[in-house]
Amino acid sequence: MNALLVLSIAGIAALFSGFSNNKKLTFAIVLLALAAVFTVNALDWNTSVRHFNDMLFVDNYAVAFTGVMTLTTFFIFALFVDYKESVEVPNAEIFTLLFFSLAGGVMLVSYSNLLMLFLGIEILSIPLYILAGSKRHTLTSNEAAVKYFLLGAFASAFLLFGIVLIYGVTASFHIDTIAAYIKNTNGQTPALLVAGMFMLIAGLGFKISAAPFHFWTPDVYQGSPTIATTFMSTVVKTAGVGAFFRLFAYAFPAITAEWIPTLAVLAALTMTVGNVTAVFQSSVKRMLAYSGIAHAGYLLIALVSLSSNPASSVLYYLIAYSVSTVCAFAVLMVVQHVSGSEEVDGFKGLSKRSPFLAFITTVAFISLAGIPPTAGFFAKFYLFSGAVKAGHLWLTIIAVLNSCIAIYYYFRVITAVYSSGSDSAPVELGTVQKAVMIVTAVLAVALGLFPEMIISLL
Amino acid sequence: MIQFLFYFLSFVAVAAGLMVVTAKNPVHSVLYLIIAFFAIAGHYILLNAQFLAIVHIIVYAGAIMVLFLSVIMLLNLNNDNEPAKSNVLKLAAAVAAGLLLVTFTGALKGTESIIAAQPFDDQIGYVKALGKVLFNDFLLPFEVSALLLLSAIIGAVVLVKHDLK
Amino acid sequence: MFTPELIFKIVLIVAVFAITLLIAMYSTYGERKIAAFMQDRLGPNRAGIFGILQPLADGVKMFMKEELIPNMSNKVLFILGPCLAMTTALMTSAIIPWGSEITLFGNTFNLQITDLNIGVLYVFAVTSIGVYGIMIGGWASNNKYSLLGALRASSQMISYEIAMGLAIIALIMSTGTLSMREIAAAQAGFHWNIFVQPLGFLIFIICAFAETNRAPFDLPECETELIGGYHTEYSSMKLGFYLFAEYINMFVASAVISTLYFGGYNFPFMNDMGLSSNAIAILGVVFLFAKIFFFIFFFMWIRWTIPRFRYDQLMRLGWKVLIPLAIFNILLTGAIIFATN
Amino acid sequence: MENISAQITQVAPLEHYILLSAVLFSLGVLGVLLRRNVIVMFMSIELMLNACNLLLAAFSAFHSSAAGQVFVFFIMIVAAAEVAVGLAIIVMLYRNIHSIDINELSKLKW
Amino acid sequence: MITIALLGLPALAALFLLISRSAMAKQIALVATIAELVIAVVAAVQFAQNSSVQFLAEYGWIPSLGIDFKVGMDGISLLLVLLTAFLMPFIVYVSFKKKYDNQAAFYALLLLAQTGLIGVFTSLNGFLFYFFWEVVLIPVYFLAILWGGERRVAVTFKFFIYTVLGSFFMLLGFIYLYLQTPGGSFDITALQSLQLSRETQGWIFWAFFIAFAIKMPIFPFHTWQPDTYAESPVSVTMLLSALMVKMAVYGAFRWLLPVTPLAVEDWGNVVIILSVTGIIYASCIAIVQKNLRRLVAYASIAHVGLMAAGTFAFNSQGLQGAMFQMLSHGIGAVALFYVIELIYEKTGTMEIASLGGIMSKAPRLATIFLIFILSTVAMPLTNGFWGEFLLLLGVYKYSAVLGTISTLTIVLGAVYMLRMYQASVLGKASAATQNFEDITFQETLILSVLVVVIFWMGVQPGIFIDVAKPAIETMLSTATQTVLN
Amino acid sequence: MQSLTNRKKVVSNKEMTWVEKLYLPAILGGMRITLKHIFSKKTTISYPEQKREFSQVYRGMHVLKRDEKGAERCTACGLCAVACPAEAITMVAAERKKGEEHLYREEKYAATYEINMLRCIFCGDCEEACPKESIFLTDRIVPADLKRGEFVYGKDKLVEPVDKPIDISKRQTPEVLEFKKNKKLTHNR
The missing domain is CATH 1.20.5 (Single alpha-helices involved in coiled-coils or other helix-helix interfaces)
Incomplete structure (x- = not known):
């Protein structure tokens, strides 16, 4: 709750810092603010308070997810210091929008009322619609914004109708009340409520870009400025999955039979579509978009095996995914700048041009691919073992097959890094940029070696 | 009388909604949508939600649709040069929407017993x-x-x- | 079926309509006369004594003029535009309390067509849809000047609605009701809201000028730039409707301002003079109209005093001055309410 | 104003409200799928949101709980915000390509 | 503690190389590997000849999942650790003459791979096993892709995808097993004491088997192998053929047979048939190979097929044979690839057709080459003989028909090996071998070490067999107990 | 430079004070002014009913005078046309026939004499140039008309009616005459 407050203030402070025209000041303010958010949020640990007539329930789950998102945002902000891509929106505004978006994310992981879910999604999305289009004179960016916006609004409408139907049956927006109502029906769940639930799935599925609601993802990710793409693929996904998890863990645990098969199919579809399509991409950015879809699929497995997959494994997965993705995007930003393209070929010869960057790329993509000793491996490990435990063996097998496909395209990048390229000028890196890369890479490995740190949290 | 009003407003809303979707000229779409909004406002009044009705008019008719209208005018999009989609796509869209509707109708079954009207x-x-x-x-x-x-x-x-x- | 209540209401509606139209008509006359006087002229004085029949002559002229509908225009919308403008202009008068209760033949009636519990919002809603008449007309003319006028009108009205709404919110905070009748009744005697909400009043009246497209905010129709703006292509009675709507709007805006800030039908010492309630009611109506006339005069006074704004100045005033001011007003009001409670 | 209906059920049964909303919602969906003009698609989405609003108000009346109506206000807020951003995006797009046909947006394809 | 030292030494050395980027990288690497060998020998000396797990080291890692860092060695492990430690100096030394870019990284990766291998051979926790299994892969991947031949990218890619695909299935199997254990543990004892139904065992068996089959490789999972062998740098080829293949066989020993004896009973015949088919198939292809390395690669498939057949025959002879053959095949593979590398260095080609007449130019090399080849074709007195003999015995015991067919491996092996020898070493000198110089004294010395070991093992196989025997017997008896129950 | 009128003001670019920025005092000032004008005396003259006094030297529509006997004074000498800076005057001369002596004072007369009133700038040079004291400018207003052609005034409109001589004495004040005289002198020199 306090995190939300600090975030809002931080957003406005960032906006005002734009008046000073001093970029360093702005960066200092936003980074300090994020640190403050992180601290304030951490202070809520183990308090479990229900705020504002039970609109927000800040339990450890919420605190942990908020922490992950804040941390990721911190990295992204830090990356912005040495950001080279031209964005036609002033920095201060971008930070403000990202702060607000993050605030939406915080709501999404701590809501206990469907209204907060809805508002959270909107607060999360609307700044991103703007950021997607922030390269105003670039057609691809325009296109990304339009697509994201239209489909986002479309999905919100579905989500909303779902909420309405659930309200119609249960007369409440509160997830505990809804859960209680469902429990009281003793298996005779009204069809209306189930319909509502499915529409919620559709709406939320859009946010985490689960197939078949994923069509926007590659276009939007590719068209948006890379910094926004990074945010979308990490924080937004974390928030979306957090919301998804919270909803189904708190509101619909009594009717698992209704939604588990659907979500399972969705998960399988999402993984397969994401991975298979990613294989054919020549643009790394687009490939990462599809990989993001695929990761959403894996995360849905966690949801399907809710009974045996505790929140901690989802949390761990999201941390691993976020850290690795930020790392990968950090490299991509540099490569984009030095080679002028985001194609796989742009990565060629990187090992000659900057062994450091090559190493970071390797770590990031190995972690994304889920190969030990990185965090990505344990993330998958926890998820899969949970799924097997819950008896979704076939789903796990599909996931495993998909992981192999994933390795194919992730390693294509690594391979490119180590193959010879045409350009051989050394690559200059900013200090902050370098620091972020190092920290994220170290985190990706350290979390892989000591997963217990996170797992024991929740 | 009231029942008649309900059905009348419903008819207007649905008809206007249909016209929104099918009208060639975006300006006409906007105007039909405004009509639909007024019909919905009428429904609110029937539901004794006067405040809602008036806010609905202020926000939707008074602000949102004006924005739509002014953007359409600003961009001068009144010429209906929208090339028609192929019939297959049209049919697919119609089928998809129809299926959605059928699903809802199906979900309606037994609603009365679930939601007993409160005092x-x-x-x-x-x-x-x-x-x-x-x-x-x-x-x-x-x-x-x-x-x-x-x-x-x-x-x-x-x-x-x-x-x- | 025909209760005295209903009959009274019908009579009232007819009367209000008639009076509104009459006043609108004579506002045109008043406008010209006042303009002339301020410019040391005499104004119209040929038709009837002091030119008192001039509005009639104008009306007849309007009717007699040729109906022109531009070839490339959208016919239906072209006609719909002025109709909408007229309709929305007339709608607001429904909730204005013209006077306190009056007792006739043993029945007590309210001198108000209908008392909505959200009357203020009703005013607001009707104002906000008033822009459609202008926009549709301007667009349907298929003329760039008309279109520009319509666009200006829409953005101007939307922009100023915000400040207006915020000003009203401060008022509502201090009155605690949204009903026009209750707001009026609460200002009995000399407890007018203008003394409570001077800043709010200032904002409100500026916004009222903008909402009615009156000078100095008459950019949608400014002749020097847009040769008449949204009604460039209009002629005959359709043009008449537009012009008429503007004057009706002015009248209604004056009535709303009087009711909201200047005590409506209340006048000082009304209960201390030992008058019967009917007398008070009738005197109240008279006072209300006096206030309304004053404000109509005020509208014209301003028009012939202050030059027209430039468009960017208009927007800057609306967004950068009035809205912050209105928010400040709300905060101030809140603080005062908090302090006095 | 006097209340229109003293007993909500005398207006229409709840099913009819749900059905009406469902029809409007489906019309909105149809519009989004059918049209290529971004603005009309956007308007269709508004129609969908309004279907939700109507249904919320109806449920609120039938449940005699004000929460539903309050929710509608938030939907309106969201709709307003979406319109502001959406139209800004559309205007920005139009400035670049002088069209708002969704099919013109095909630069990003694999 | 000694296990930790075995694990830590190459890892630390690798780390040192990576950080210091020393110009003396190859020397440091060689010293490290030799030091490792010394430690391994010390371990072997201290080893008590029984079936128990010795040199145990156990630390908590992820307690919530029952994952511990638990390493230790029994006889089987010890032998393979010894093998690894023994072969690594050769693998490092063979690249000494190569001028690699960024050689510090090259040797560091080699040492990392060694760490992984030792880890695989010593880990006593299922998860740890899997962990090291994947850890081996990464340095190998980079070694191959950075320093490989022209087609390295595509080939290494294929290899990588194949093996990772397999290992994921293994992971799935482990997870399943883990979930079956009471309280949840990956510990070897917990896994081995599981009482699973026949059907479940079948699924687990296949999950593991695919991983192992790809790694070994068994027909039809072998398609990655010849290309990879041909395109990788020679060190990597040696590493792959001599050591990584053993990971799979070892995995079967340690994790498959004891856990799923019922499935082995059910599916063993399928596996053996596959293996035998593979033997014939690979041998036939080897006969028509024109490239030395590819020929050895196919030969390797054939030999590994026999090892697999022996393993899954699941009897004392088969297992011990497989155990012994692992050692001799490892040494043999390193020896052969070393010689081929030497020839390649001097002639610049590996095409059999363009070679010939080496005998006359370089009698020392030709002699040593012959000894290696004889060892490969299981000539008595060489180490190859005992391995193949025991294996064939085991397979024969399992099924007379299959046993008879697998005998072909020796026959066909003799055919292609001797044909190769004849074509490349004997006969007239060709253009490529015109100026062939014999190997130096230093090289002779190094190769002689291998020759000595080959003969030592051929003469005194008992020493080696006895080390692993108790462990194998215990395993077998436990498994038989389970089957009978 | 010192301004002659002493009304010169230097435009200032100084920042407005806060009160000035409010504009309200200025607006109220403006409103005070307009309000004051409502009650001030109106300057309108209701024209047909009321008429304004012309100045003495007003130069209006021309007239071609006749002599005491009623004969036209103009001899079509053309000096007026020459003098006209706007070239508004044209004429055609003709010889007097027998029996026309009562009509034209001298042997030559203007058969047509036209002034284009749209061109005429009412400078009065024709009047000054005329040696026969024939053409004069009067205090009459040139009436409005609908067509341009109607503004070319011929003799029918210019020559004064016999029975209704047009009084030009009001304009011919001593000062004017004196001025004319002097001017003529300069002209002749």
């Missing part, structure tokens, strides 16, 4: 009652919606303003 409280649509709920139970959402609006404002400015910086 009717005719005060809930009043400003006083709504205000109490809004500022007690829903205070937080009310406050956080400020973030939403602020980001929308920032967005509108940064995206369209001619000379940034």
Whole structure:
């Protein structure tokens, strides 16, 4: 709750810092603010308070997810210091929008009322619609914004109708009340409520870009400025999955039979579509978009095996995914700048041009691919073992097959890094940029070696 | 009388909605949508939600649709040069929407028994009652919606303003 | 079926309509006369004594003029535009309390067509849809000047609605009701809201000028730039409707301002003079109209004093001055309410 | 104003409200799928949101709980914010390509 | 503690190389590997000849999942650790003459791979096993892709995808097993004491088997192998053929047979048939190979096929044979690839057709080459003989028909090996071998070490067999107990 | 430079004070002014009913005078046309026939004499140039008309009616005459 407050203030402070025209000041303010958010949020640990007539329930789950998102945002902000891509929106505004978006994310992981879910999604999305289009004179960016916006609004409408139907049956927006109502029906769940639930799935599925609601993802990710793409693929996904998890863990645990098969199919579809399509991409950015879809699929497995997959494994997965993705995007930003393209070929010869960057790329993509000793491996490990435990063996097998496909395209990048390229000028890196890369890479490995740190949290 | 009103308004709303979707000229779509909004406002009044009705008019008819209209005028999109989609796509769209509707209709079964009408409280649509709920139970959402609006404002400015910086 | 209540209401509606139209008509006359006087002229004085029949002559002229509908225009919308403008202009008068209760033949009636519990919002809603008449007409003309006028009108009205709404919110905070009748009744005697909400009043009246497209905010129709703006292509009675709507709007805006800030039908010492309630009611109506006339005069006074704004100035005033001011006003009001409670 | 209906059920049964909303919602969906003009698609989405609003108000009346109506206000807020951003995006797009046909947006394809 | 030292030494050395980027990288690497060998020998000396797990080291890692860092060695492990430690100096030394870019990284990766291998051979926790299994892969991947031949990218890619695909299935199997254990543990004892139904065992068996089959490789999972062998740098080829293949066989020993004896009973015949088919198939292809390396690669498939057949025959002779053959095949593979590398260095080609007449130019090399080849074709007195003999015995015991067919491996092996020898070493000198110089004294010395070991093992196989025997017997008896129950 | 009228003001670019920025005092000032004008005396003259006094030297529509006997004074000498800076005057001369002596004072007369009133700038040079004291400018207003052609005034409109001589004495004040005299002198020199 306090995190939300600090975030809002931080957003406005960032906006005002734009008046000073001093970029360093702005960066200092936003980074300090994020640190403050992180601290304030951490202070809520183990308090479990229900705020504002039970609109927000800040339990450890919420605190942990908020922490992950804040941390990721911190990295992204830090990356912005040495950001080279031209964005036609002033920095201060971008930070403000990202702060607000993050605030939406915080709501999404701590809501206990469907209204907060809805508002959270909107607060999360609307700044991103703007950021997607922030390269105003670039057609691809325009296109990304339009697509994201239209489909986002479309999905919100579905989500909303779902909420309405659930309200119609249960007369409440509160997830505990809804859960209680469902429990009281003793298996005779009204069809209306189930319909509502499915529409919620559709709406939320859009946010985490689960197939078949994923069509926007590659276009939007590719068209948006890379910094926004990074945010979308990490924080937004974390928030979306957090919301998804919270909803189904708190509101619909009594009717698992209704939604588990659907979500399972969705998960399988999402993984397969994401991975298979990613294989054919020549643009790394687009490939990462599809990989993001695929990761959403894996995360849905966690949801399907809710009974045996505790929140901690989802949390761990999201941390691993976020850290690795930020790392990968950090490299991509540099490569984009030095080679002028985001194609796989742009990565060629990187090992000659900057062994450091090559190493970071390797770590990031190995972690994304889920190969030990990185965090990505344990993330998958926890998820899969949970799924097997819950008896979704076939789903796990599909996931495993998909992981192999994933390795194919992730390693294509690594391979490119180590193959010879045409350009051989050394690559200059900013200090902050370098620091972020190092920290994220170290985190990706350290979390892989000591997963217990996170797992024991929740 | 009231029942007749209900069906009349429903008819107007649906017909106008259909016209929104099918009208060639975007301006006509806007106008039909306004008609639909007025029909919906009528429904609100039938539901004793006068405050809602009036706010609906202010926000939707008074602000949102005006924005639509002015953007359409600004961009001069009145010429209906939208090339028709192929019939297959049209059919697919219609089928998809139809299926959705069928699903809803199916889900309707037995609703009456689930939602027994409560003893009717005719005060809930009043400003006083709504205000109490809004500022007690829903205070937080009310406050956080400020973030939403602020980001929308920032967005509108940064995206369209001619000379940034 | 025909209760005295209903009959009274019907009579009232007819009367209000008639009076509104009459006043609108004579506002045109008043406008010209006042303009002339301020410019040391005499104004119209040929038709009837002091030119008192001039509005009739104008009306007849309007009717007699040729109906022109531009070839490339959208016919239906072209006609719909002025109709909408007229309709929305007339709608607001429904909730204005023209006077306090009056007792006739043993029945007590309210001198108000209908008392909505959200009357202020009703005013607001009707104002906000008033722009459609202009926009549709301007667009349907298929003329760039008309279109520009319509666009200006829409953005101007939307922009100023915000400040207006915020000003009203401060008022509502201090009155505690949304009903026009209750707001009026609460200002009995000399407890007018203008003394409570001077800043709010200032904002409100500026916004009222903008909402009625009156000078100095008459950019949608400014002749020097847009040769008449949204009604460039209009002629005959359709043009008449537009012009008429503007004057009706002015009248209604004056009535709303009087009711909200200047005590409506209340006048000082009304209860201390030992008058019967009917007498008070009738005197109240008279006073209300006096206030309304003053404000109509005020509208014209301003028009012939202050030059027209430039468009960017208009927007800057609306967004950068009035809205912050209105928000400040709300905060101030809140603080005062908090302090006094 | 006097209340229109003293007993909500005398207006229409709840099913009819749900059906009406469902029809409007489906019309909105149809519009989004059918049209290529971004603005009309956007309007269709508004129609969908309004279907939700109507249904919320109806449920609120049938449940005699004000929460539903309050929710509608938030939907309106969201709709307003979306319109501001959406139209800004559309205007920005139009400035670049002088069209708002969704099919013109095909630069990003694999 | 000694296990930790075995694990830590190459890892630390690798780390040192990576950080210091020393110009003396190859020397440091060689010293490290030799030091490792010394430690391994010390371990072997201290080893008590029984079936128990010795040199145990156990630390908590992820307690919530029952994952511990638990390493230790029994006889089987010890032998393979010894093998690894023994072969690594050769693998490092063979690249000494190569001028690699960024050689510090090259040797560091080699040492990392060694760490992984030792880890695989010593880990006593299922998860740890899997962990090291994947850890081996990464340095190998980079070694191959950075320093490989022209087609390295595509080939290494294929290899990588194949093996990772397999290992994921293994992971799945482990997870399943883990979930079956009471309280949840990956510990070897917990896994081995599981009482699973026949059907479940079948699924687990296949999950593991695919991983192992790809790694070994068994027909039809072998398609990655010849290309990879041909395109990788010679060190990597040695590493792959001599050591990584053993990971799979070892995995079967340690994790498959004891856990799923019922499935082995059910599916063993399928596996053996596959293996035998593979033997014939690979041998036939080897006969028509024109490239030395590819020929050895196919030969390797054939030999590994026999090892697999022996393993899954699941009897004392088969297992011990497989155990012994692992050692001799490892040494043999390193020896052969070393010689081929030497020839390649001097002639610049590996095409059999363009070679010939080496005998006359370089009698020392030709002699040593012959000894290696004889060892490969299981000539008595060489180490190859005992391995193949025991294996064939085991397979024969399992099924007379299959046993008879697998005998072909020796026959066909003799055919292609001797044909190769004849074509490349004997006969007239060709253009490529015109100026062939014999190997130096130093090289002779190094190769002689291998020759000595080959003969030592051929003469005194008992020493080696006895080390692993108790462990194998215990395993077998436990498994038989389970089957009978 | 010192301004001659002493009304010169230097435009200032100084920042407005806060009160000035409010504009309200300025607006109220403006409103005070307009309000004051409502009650001030109106300057309108209701024209047909009321008429304004012309100045003595007003130069209006021309007239071609006749002599005491009623004969036209103009001899079509053309000096007026020459003098006209706007070239508004044209004429055609003709010889007097027998029996026309009562019509034209001398042997030559203007058969047509036209002034284009749209061109005429009412400078009065024709009047000064005329040696026969025939053409004069009067205080009459040139009436409005609908067509341009109607503004070319011929003799029918210019020559004064016999029975209704047009009084030009009001303009011919001593000062004017004196001025004319002097001017003529300069002209002749």
